[in-house]
Amino acid sequence: MKVLLMSHGTRGDVQPYVALACRLMAVGHDVTLMGPNSLWELARSAGVPYVPVVDGPLELLADPVVLRANEDCRGLRGAVRGMRWFRRNRPYYVKLLEDLIAKVQGLPRPDVVVFAPWVQAHHLAEWLKVPAVPVCLQPGWVPTPDFVNPLVPVPLPASLSGASYAYAEWLVRLLYGSSVTRLRRALLGLPNRARGPSILFRPDGRPATVLQAFDPGVLPGAPRYPPTTHTTGFWHLPITDEWSMPADLRSFLEAGDRPVYIGFGSMVVSRSVARSRAVLAAVRKAGVRAVIAADWGGAMASEQEQCRGSDDVFFADEAPHDRLFPHIAAIVHHGGAGTTASALRSGRPQVVCPFTFDQPFWARRMHALGLAPAPLPQNDLTADRLAAALRRAVGDGQLKESAEQFGLCSLTRDGVGRAVEVLESVVESS
Missing domain, CATH: 3.40.50.2000 (Glycogen Phosphorylase B;)
Known part of the structure; x- marks a missing residue:
């Protein structure tokens, strides 16, 4: 054929x-x-x-x-x-x-x-x-x-x-x-x-x-x-050995509690500096460690130098979700279908911050299924709101259990x- x-x-x-x-x-x-x-x-x-x-x-x-x-x-x-x-x-x-x-x-x-x-x-x-x-x-x-x-x-x-x-x-x-x-x-x-x-x-x-x-x-x-x-x-890519986790990322993951992952894919934001600062402030207000996608739509570039060598924040270049997410405590993302699929399969709680098109739908469904706090639309994203969502995602036992169960079903x-x-x-x- x-x-x-x-x-x-x-x-x-x-x-x-x-x-x-x-x-x-x-x-x-x-x-x-x-x-x-x-x-x-x-x-x-x-x-x-x-x-x-x-x-x-x-x-x-x-x-x-x-x-x-x-x-x-x-x-x-x-x-x-x-x-x-x-x-x-x-x-x-x-x-x-x-x-x-x-x-x-x-x-x-x-x-x-x-x-x-x-x-x-x-x-x-x-x-x-x-x-x-x-x-x-x-x-x-x-x-x-x-x-x-x-x-x-x-x-x-x-x-x-x-x-x-x-x-x-x-x-x-x-x-x-x-x-x-x-x-x-x-x-x-x-x-x-x-x-x-x-x-x-x-x-x-x-x-x-x-x-x-x-x-x-x-x-x-x-x-x-x-x-x-x-x-x-x-539809998931087959897991291969072609990608090898960088040593500095592995060291960060092993240096403390499981971090959260924060990445908004290829979505471009008009107020990138303000959004970047809000994300970093939320991480610190929530008291969590974070792996942050190094370049989601051009944002975060100005913050990477300031956080170099930090104990609580690591900026990661492109990393396959199926290889990274098993090491993560919770996943903050934009609600794209692909990232949602990877997050579901990983069995980790989510925080969904949608932009447009189908993303609000996936955000609502993750919340309705008990896998994520209420959606946090990008226009409503502040340091305090994201920090509250992060605390719930990493601390709510019911969210964790539901996500793990759904992840096991996804694998079948x-x-x-x-x-x-x-x-x-x-x-x-x-």
């Missing part, structure tokens, strides 16, 4: 596809992954064949419009910010789709295309005349009557649960405008689709197979999804294995 994977975004968006590629290759399938040029090393280190495409929207991470939307897109004002974000990103996503089309034409024909919804690669699969399987890293794309779409930035009544899922498709249309129709005709020679550009349907209008790469146990209740939708569990779920089975079935029946 020849599988073409297409993803884009930050590390948390692309790493699940690297994990899937590793498993597909391990069972004998041919795989090519297309993703942003800036993440080529992530695939190379895992031995995954990689075709880089333009970074596109990643070039805008520090743009003022993008910054404001990322820091707060909840409520009506946030919804307006979100719409500005999509308009600002439109030319970059169109450029990305054009680059994907150009580079796919030089690749061997696959048996199936597996893609991220924002990439809109189902149009390429249609041109190639092969099945297209979208991958959802968070709920919000496939309708269910059982809870409101978590991507919607304003509160809605439960009676609108099913209808609220039209929001995700509307966002894609807002992002691309009429460009998809134009590119389908001009570059691919394709007519309009029977059910429009939706990722949830095949060209003939039948339901598409969809993979949801998250644990069904984190969702509210037991949501009902179409039989063509498969909620597999999170083979999300990538289930995804491979689904893809093999799709190709066999095509």
Whole structure:
């Protein structure tokens, strides 16, 4: 089976596809992954064949419009910010789709295309005349009557649960405008689709197979999804011996009580100095030791020199979560799907400080499951509030027990294995 994977975004968006590629290759399938040029090393280190495409929207991470939307897109004002974000990103996503089309034409024909919804690669699969399987890293794309779409930035009544899922498709249309129709005709020679550009349907209008790469146990209740939708569990990279823990980090971990981990991924903040100082003050107010990601979105750079050699704070360069988190007492993060998955698997309590998009949903779910204190949105983050959350995360026995139990359950779920089975079935029946 020849599988073409297409993803884009930050590390948390692309790493699940690297994990899937590793498993597909391990069972004998041919795989090519297309993703942003800036993440080529992530695939190379895992031995995954990689075709880089333009970074596109990643070039805008520090743009003022993008910054404001990322820091707060909840409520009506946030919804307006979100719409500005999509308009600002439109030319970059169109450029990305054009680059994907150009580079796919030089690749061997696959048996199936597996893609991220924002990439809109189902149009390429249609041109190639092969099945297209979208991958959802968070709920919000496939309708269910059982809870409101978590991507919607304003509160809605439960009676609108099913209808609220039209929001995700509307966002894609807002992002691309009429460009998809134009590119389908001009570059691919394709007519309009029977059910429009939706990722949830095949060209003939039948339901598409969809993979949801998250644990069904984190969702509210037991949501009902179409039989063509498969909620597999999170997709984790295989643990390898390629990364060796630096001696100074190991010495810090062994020098005292287990530290907390603090990192907000690739999220960029506009008030980075103030946020950095609040985080450091919270660590000291809470009386904990901390391993802090050395560069989350450009923040913390000014504080690293001041803390060099400190007994209570260590700034770590990039370290695999699956290797670091077992040495950690609690995990403070932004609520991205990838970091949430790693935190769940580690069996450690969490403090979730969400920015935007799906992050508030994961923050609420971690709290509802008894794995984290109440969410602490980035706009509400102060030294005192974060210190209080840290004290609870490291001192609440019930949080610790619940996190450990959930971690054990996570270890038994083979999300990538289930995804491979689904893809093999799709190709066999095509």
